Structures are given as structure tokens and as C-alpha cells.
Amino acid sequence: MDRAVVAAIAVKETRTAVRHRWFVLYTLIFTALITGFAAVALSASDLTGQAGFGRTSAGLLNLLLLMVPLIGLTTGAQVIVGDRQDRSLDYLLAQPITALEVFAGKFLGAAASFILLLLVGFGGAGVVMAIRGGAGGAGDFLVLVLLTLLLGLAMLSVGIAISSFSRQTAAALGIALTCWLLFVIVGDLGIMGSSIVLGVSSESLLTLTMLNPLDVFKLVSVDLLHTSLDVLGPAGIYAVDRFGSSFSYLMLGLLALWIIVPLPIGYWLFKRTDFQ
Amino acid sequence: MALRFAFSALLLVVVLSSLQTVSAQVSDPGSDAGILVCETCEITSIAEAVTAAEEGSVIEVRGGTYPGGLVLDKAVVLRGTDGAVIDGQGEGTLVAITAPDVTLDGFTLRGTGSSHDKEDSAVLVDAERATISNNILEDVLFGIYLREANGSVVQNNVVVARPVDVALRGDGIRIWYSNDVVVDGNQASDGRDMILWYSNNAVVTNNEFNRNRYGMHLMFSDGALIEGNSLNENTIGLYVMYSRDVTIRGNSMSNNAGATGGGLGLKDVDNAVVEGNRFVNNQTGAQVDTSPREPGIENYFIDNVFAFNDVGIAIQPAVRHNTFTGNAFIDNNEHVSLMGRGELKEITWAVDGRGNYWSDYAGYDADRDGVGDLPYTSQQLFESLVGDYPELRLFSYSPASMAIDFSAEAFPSFRPQVKFEDPSPLMKPAASPLLPAVAEEPQTNRVAIGLAGAVGVLAAIAGSAHLRRRARFPIAPATAVVHSGGVS
Secondary structure, three states: OOHHHHHHHHHHHHHHHHHOOOHHHHHHHHHHHHHHHHHHHOOHHHOOOOOOOOOOOOHHHHHHHHEEEHHHHHHHHHHHHHHOOOOHHHHHOOOOOOOOHHHHHHHHHHHHHHHHHHHHHHHHHHHHHHHHHHHHHHHHHHHHHHHHHHHHHHHHHHHHHHHHHHHOHHHHHHHHHHHHHHHHHHHHHHHHHHHHHHOOOOOHHHHHHHHHHHHHHHHHHHHOOOOOHHHHHHHHHHHHHHHHHHHHHHHHHHHHHHHHHHHHHHHHHHHHHHOO | HHHHHHHHHHHHHHHHHHHHHHHHHHHHOOOOOOEOOOOOEEEEHHHHHHHHOOOEEEEEEEEEEEEEEEEEEOEEEEEEEHHHOOOOOOOOOEEOOOOOEEEEEEEEOOOOOOOOOOOOOEEEEOOOOEEEEEEEEEEOOOOEEOOOOOOOOEOOEEEEEEOHHHHHHHOOOEEEEEOOOOOEEOEEEOOOOOOOOOOOOOOEEOOEOOOOOEEEEEEEOOOOOOOEEEOOOEEEEEEEEEEOEEEEEOEEOOOOOOOOOOOEEEEEOOEEEEEEEEEEEEOEEEEEEEOOOOOOOOOOEEEEEEEEOOOOEEEOOOOOOEEEOOOOOOOOOOEEEEEEOOOOOOEEEEEEEEEOOOOOOOOOOOOOEEEEEOOOOOOOOOHHHHHHOOOHHHHHOOOHHHHHHHEEEHOOOOOOOOOOEEOOOOOOOOOOOOOOOOOOOHHHHHHHHHHHHHHHHHHHHHHHHHHHOOOOOOOOHHHHHHHHHHHO
């Protein structure tokens, strides 16, 4: 694998992504929502005496859980399939470069533009917090930013895996949105419903939720931003008893797996689709 | 409101003047010229000085370290100056007070024994009207223990507990069968509990009881006034049981966590007034359990702030006759939780057209009188599901839980029973003058994060603008092809 080639494709991919109207739209929406939330969340700080971002960021989780997977999955899903549909991918692959170099470059470029988008949003929120005097929880805020980046990259990986076998952008977007719905709402509702009907134990409930990267993100955020997981009821207390302080490492490991595992699958699908 | 303010002011004057009388007594050297103890003096032992002293003598201990195991059996004033230390070397109780009207002031007391059976303490008081003031207690099992000491004063002491497992620690301040005591301005943190049992009419003001198991535990103690204390980061900030006429005002009860942790607990408490306290970021802000227990009695929660708690107020279904007015409920995961199945009955949520502030109130105030025109009702489907199936709390903070609440809004047939209704919700949170002061955050932090954020945004915008320009020349020979092929 030639690093210069990967870098060139990555830079090209970042350029394409940043020029995309979707990028501008997503950046504007994300920045507006998160900055607005920070402003509203801090408005009652003089009364509560806790202006810090730490506790209010819990409310922000909901917003991040909706927005970040949506952006990550849909941008990821357009990465390869777009080039495939307008035939530029055939041209690219006809060059003396390997499929792995193309795939790696595409992923790195898309990841760079996505991280840029998230950082603009969080930067705006940081400015608002500084002006409104909510910087008490600067450390918590940074933790949340890093966790969100991990979640975003995981969703991007899944999105790219989707795009590597799709023939048309519309189909890839459809699959990505279905995944989003599954991760965000349907999965949790299904687990909730079955736990009410079947009376699932706290242990199995926790294990089931750990399969969903969004729940993993939520669990590790609550664990790191709150002092404890007790707020999540019996299952949270079970997690504390069972895993203790290694719980956050376990969750971070799971998130990392969601970034890493879709990539070889995507690469395999990519090769299968374009090299027959 | 004005009347209540006047009353608090009056009470403050009474408390302050009584404290002044106490300090006047302390500083009065009496007719006796005083006995001096120091390492080069005629008398070099405190025990010897106590034997030589008469009733009412003042003994000044100037500098030096002295052994523990002291018994003060006369009404003396024992005052430490120049950093006088009483060190028990890890043996027994340091100072036992067995005669009334003793004052112990200005010492550093360290190194008690570690027997829970013998209740090894720094200061053990078995007599009335003792004054324990301005002492520093280090490496002690129990700190100040009033065992039967009516009318005693414990003021401005600092207790630093022995850093062992919480179950092996002793209580920083322990008050047992001692009526009319004043506990003011003390710090007793990182210990086990602050205990006040079987002791009526206690005044507990301006203390810091942080990072303990129970910040403060009251039991069978009527008529207590608990004001201006900091009860933070404990398992439970303040728990009151089987007591009457308790006034809890202007305290900070924040960051108290643990599976059953919380800011305040009331169990079998009659005639309680909880006013102007701040409950922030607790597992549960306040728990109410069979309080009031007697008929014809009402408990009051007035002008408190409940913010960012997992549960603001947790109420047992059997609880009746509580009044909540002027409280601010801000961004609690659940403002009011009913612990178990049942209904909230005979709870008053508004008095004279003044209810509480609810941060999720979605009504309006057309006549601009500061009170919402629609009642605040709590009927969140997810909350009611969690009440029935506690393990579903795992899904709090998730879009799925929002979706459940939204479906109940959209389809009334899913809507759960109304948990309670505040007929006159306030549009703005009321800021009670009783609320404890808020610590200022460091300014440097603020500037740093502001700059970092601004630089980040600018860099990102500049970077995107740069990337959005067309590439003018290829980066490497191999990539020239890529660029010409990929421009869209």
C-alpha cells in the first residue's frame, strides 16, 4: 500500500465531501442545534449553582444520538457508491493503484471531513458556554466531544460498508436510513417491549443493549459524565457491580470495534462488487 | 413573604445573640488569674493543672504536645494557644468532660484509639453546657461526642477523619440524648455520619458535612433548626426520621449519589418546613416516606430548587398532606416520582394561585401575571412505564424514550393516568433569598475554553474554505490522474 496514493485519494475525498451541499447543510444544522442547546441549558445556571456542562450534557445526549448517526450513516453511504454511479470509480480503479489504497483513502478522507463537521459544531457550543459562563465542566465537555467522535466514526464505518456494495446512491441511502431507524428507535423499543412481555433479567437486558452502538455510546457517556451508572436503574447498578471501573473501557472497546469491524467487511464487499 | 422574611431575620438575631453570649462567657477570664501550662513552665502537664485548678479556673496551654486520656471533672476553661497539641498516640479517648460548664478551645487533638466498642473519641462529653470551640481534630475515630450534654455548644471545629473504609470510620460529630445544643460553623467531612439522635431543639447552622455516608442523620429529635449547611457528596445529605417540628432552610444538598442515595429524606416526620434549599445533581433530591405520619398535620416544601437530579422528589404512594409551592424543578430526569403503584392524593401543588416552576411546562401566560394559564400535568408515558418496570430506566436519555412519550402525546389512548397536576405553574423560577450562595467558577477556565472553541471554529472554516477551492496543481505525479478523474 502506497501511502502517497492513500493520502492523495483521502485529500481528494475530503475536498469532494466539503464541497458537497449536504456537508454545508449538515454543518449548519448540527452547529445551530448544539449551540442553541448549550445556550438554553445554561440559562438556569445562576439558580442551580451548577453551570457546568457535565450534568446538562446528559440532555444533549438525546440530540447527539439522533443527529450524529444520521449524518455519519448517510455521508458514509454516499462515499463509494457516488463514484460508482457516475463511473469515475471505474476510471480510478483502472489506474495502477490497488483497491485497498482506494478504499483506505476514501475512508480516511470521509472521516476527516466528518470530524471537521463535528468539531465546528462543538466549537460553537464551546464559545457559547464560555460567554454564558458554563465552562466549569470543560473536562466533561471534552470527554463528550471525544466520545461523539468515536460514535460518529463508528457510524461512518457502517455507512461506508453499506456504500461498498450498493449500485445506486438512492439504494445506499435507503439502507443507511433503515439502519439509522433500527439503531435509534426500533432496536431499543424492541428490547423494551420484549423485556416487558418476557420479563428479561437486568443482565440480559444490559447484554442486549450492548449490541447497539448507540446504547454503548450512551452507557459510556453516562458512566463518564455522571458520577455513576445508578441513574440507569437496576441494569445500571448491575453493570457497576459486574464490571466496576472497567466498564467504561469495555464500552470504549465495543465502540472501537464498531469502527474497525465494518471496514474489512466493506473492503471485501467493495472488491466483490467491483472486481468480478 | 415579607412576614416570613421578618421571622427569619428575627430568628437569625436570636441565634446570633445567643452565640455572642456564649463567646462572651468564653473570653471572660473570671476572677482567677489563670494557670499556665507549657513545656518550660512550672506546670508541664495538663492533668496536673486540672488537679490544681478550682471551679471556674482558666488554664492556658501554650504550645507543646501533651498526652491524651485527660478527664476534665471541674468547670474549667482549657484553652490551647501557640498550636498546643493533645496526642493520644492511638490510645483511647483524648479528652473526657465529666463536669458541667467546661470549655475546651483552640487545641489540635490527634490520635484516638480505634475501638468502636469503647467509642474512642477526641472529645467525649457527659456533662451539661460544655463548649467545644476552635479545635482541629485529626486522625480520630469519633470526633466530638456529646453523650448526655444538654445545652452544649460545638463551634468552629474542624474534624478530619481517619482515612479508612467508611464502615470502619467513626462519626465526626455525634450528639446523643443532648437537648438544646448549638452546632455552628464546623467542618466534619470524609467521615462516617453526623449523628443527632434523641436530642430536641438543636440548632445546626453553617456547617460543612461533605463526603460522608450520612451528611447528617436526625432521629427522634424534635424542634431542630438546620440552616445554611453544606451537605454535599454524601451517600445521603440529610435524613430525618421520627422527628417533629423540623425546619430545614437554606442548605445545599448536592451531588449525593448511590443506589439509594439522595439529598434529603423524611421518614415519619411531622410538621417539617423545607424552605430555600438547593438540591442539585442527586440521585434523588428529596424522598418523602410516611411524612407527616399524624393526622391534621401538613409538611411544607417552599421555594427550593430541584435541578439535574435523576429524580427531583420521590414520594411513597401512601404519603398525604404535603404542600409544594414556589419550588423550581429544573431538568430533573424525572421531576416527581411515585415510588411504586398507586396515586398521589391530598398533595397540594399551589397555594393562593402560586404553584411551582417546571422546566418542561409547555403552556403559556396570556395575562402576563407570571402564572401559566394552563395547569402543569405530569403524564409521561415513559416515566409511568419506568414506575412499573424499573429496569427500563436503562433506556433513559435515549431517543426511544422520547419516541414513547411522543406517541402518548399523539395518540391519547396510550396516555397514562395523570400523576399530578399543578394548577398554577410559575413561568419563571423563584429565587428565594434563603438559597445558599453559589461558588464562582474560575475565570481562566472560561477564557481557555472560549479561545479553544473560537480558534477551532475559525480553523475549521478556514480549512473548509481552502479545501473547497479547486486544486491548482497535482500533489504527486501518481495523483494527477486521480484529480482529473475525480472532479465532480
